[in-house]
Amino acid sequence: MSDCLFCRIVAGEIPSSKVYEDDDILAFKDIHPARPVHILVIPKKHITSLATVSVDDQAVLGRILVRANEIAVAQGSPDGFRVIINTGRVGQQEVPHLHAHIVGGPDPVGPMLKRL
Ligand code: AMP
Ligand code: ZN
Numbered sequence: 565m566s567d568c569l570f571c572r573i574v575a576g577e578i579p580s581s582k583v584y585e586d587d588d589i590l591a592f593k594d595i596h597p598a599r600p601v602h603i604l605v606i607p608k609k610h611i612t613s614l615a616t617v618s619v620d621d622q623a624v625l626g627r628i629l630v631r632a633n634e635i636a637v638a639q640g641s642p643d644g645f646r647v648i649i650n651t652g653r654v655g656q657q658e659v660p661h662l663h664a665h666i667v668g669g670p671d672p673v674g675p676m677l678k679r680l
Pocket of ligand 1: 569578580593594595596597604649650656657658659660
């Protein structure tokens with residue numbers, strides 16, 4: 565059994581609200597949504613973060629972005645969304661299995677970052 569939370573979700577050992585799945589990626593609802601639409605899209609294969617990817621991961625990373633719009637539209641964000649990939653300590657990544665947050669909703673999601 566993996567000790568990675570998102571690998572355990574992929575394996576079905578921990579439940580998730582799945583919204584999209586194919587051979588390579590899985591999308592499910594964030595357990596603590598920050599916006600009306602808040603989906604996490606992950607590679608099924610364990611990749612720790614954008615800081616550890618290699619060219620072998622190019623296809624699965626592309627797939628996450630290529631599927632983002634249809635996932636957002638299906639979840640109720642038809643007019644755009646934001647993709648966030650927190651990376652490492654500085655990016656304040658909490659779960660060390662690469663994931664793209666897709667956040668949206670009927671209304672604009674707000675300023676990108678608070679300016680310094
Ligand atoms: P990050 O800070 O980018 O690593 O984001 C991790 C995200 O995972 C947070 O938004 C959490 O709410 C979310 N999360 C943690 N555990 C679960 C879970 N079991 N199911 C769904 N989302 C989760
Ligand atoms: Zn993992």
